[in-house]
Amino acid sequence: MSGLEVRQLRYFVAVAEELHFGRAAERLGMAQPPLSRAIRELERQLGVQLLERTTRQVALTEAGRVLLRDARIALDAVTAADRRVRNAGRPAPALRLAFKPDYDAGLLPRMLAEYQRDPAAVPVELLMGARGEQVPALWDGRADVAMLPTPFDDRGLDFEPLLTEPRLVALAVDDPLAARDGLEPADLAGRLLPDGAPADDETGAPPPGSVLPPCRDLAQIFNMIELGTVVWFPPLSLIRRHRRPGIAYRPVRGLRPSTLAVAWPQASRSPAVAAFVRAATEVAATHTAEDLVAP
Amino acid sequence: MSGLEVRQLRYFVAVAEELHFGRAAERLGMAQPPLSRAIRELERQLGVQLLERTTRQVALTEAGRVLLRDARIALDAVTAADRRVRNAGRPAPALRLAFKPDYDAGLLPRMLAEYQRDPAAVPVELLMGARGEQVPALWDGRADVAMLPTPFDDRGLDFEPLLTEPRLVALAVDDPLAARDGLEPADLAGRLLPDGAPADDETGAPPPGSVLPPCRDLAQIFNMIELGTVVWFPPLSLIRRHRRPGIAYRPVRGLRPSTLAVAWPQASRSPAVAAFVRAATEVAATHTAEDLVAP
DNA sequence: GCCACTCATATCGCCACGGTATCAATGGGG
């Protein structure tokens, strides 16, 4: 048999990420020599060189890169098994829902209410997280289901789009651009949020020169917008619930709308998840119909 | 940390599948007492009861079923990491292609030739397997890419449809149905192949009463058809290459056509896989165009 | 009611894994 063990994978991932046996050992809470030996033994047992070592430098080989990717996936799967069975073993297993505050289009309360009407409903645990934390939470079993804006890395996940709404640009009221009509994406280039917020637009990655700290707090973002430092592209539902005097909202030509989706692990066969997806779809459909009547 | 180990997962899966500590221990090549102790220790460490034991019976709890599913996935991921890194570490890593003979629409040679023209091409290893073995081979890292008919369990996989072709029913020439026109699926119920062959049609699962052995050999299938025992629904391309005097082919109303697809793990970022997918798509498109000109 | 079956407990022995001490190689700085 293969004989590959979780401990070996953890060790390798630590070394591959640190590219330094000493620091990796520290991170693992162990001494450096047994770590060196474990990696060497791993290479021997696989018959593959994973690392190029000199006494001053450690680098990954091609095979090492392959193992790093696959080991992370495998470790996530093992961790997920652990977390899910712990949850399933509780007297009242919960549905653990990962979401990002203010990105639920204000529908979360209604969805939860609708969900509880389902006979397959179980208690819900809410997992608030920053943008980009929902998907890893599904991968490693912290969450059973997530609500998040598309697009996202859906490897190993199934998902269902719920609703699509336009986005506007948020900028300071005294910003010269606020007076203009028909803003173009190019007008706003170089002023995107550095990270965290929905900056992965068609305009691409955040500006490399930016020294602004990644900011995940809504109040901070608004402050920075008021200062004219950055602009931001919130969806309509978020704007409706967070009006501020110092901030103006303007349409931008060709700005991709925001689509909210519900996602869950493909492996999931849980009736509780299915019920939540049904409830979420239901509420979103109703909400869309309302919007059509009274926009 | 979690501390869950591969050994524990293997032990649990063995017990959960056998529902018998003695047989599971035998399958694992070990004695029964340490296995009992290991499972008990696993339950203690998770704080979850996985099995209901009496001295005469072992049964899975709900949490046990959850762990069985997730443990299989995790073990596949670990095994895949092992196999993939071993392949990646070879002097000339191969592209391992899983397929089922006669279900390549006769395009495999052209696809391989087209693939070899790509600068990203590497040596190809062919993994012939019975129906249903391609997907597990992708899951546990035996294969990098697969050609197989849809639908299939695509959890964790990406895929691309290549071409769609009609299927006919194959039956004995002296079968009364062979004289009829406009066959319906209902006419053929109860005579489907028990397993292995493409029996997962809209007509559903194989008949439960059937005592016929699962048969995966083409010659055997043809023999059984000639005997009038069963009928079968091969795609057109297979028929063209396997004409036999004793067998007649007739259209069936509403019979779902067969779609050939190429599939690969979502985790894959290998240029070799991408190149093969491109080559396969290319050849399939060309072939379809030829068919349009000279059908 | 006895026996066979099956899972649990007790005890022993080994080796795998981690720790400490030390070596060896390499690159940078005085």
Place this chain on the structure above:
DNA sequence: CCCCATTGATACCGTGGCGATATGAGTGGC
């Protein structure tokens, strides 16, 4: 140019985890 700091490798030792054997205990069938 040589010395020293840095960093991975080697040597050796002790412990604890894991598996084997022997045995016990509970249960269903005949």
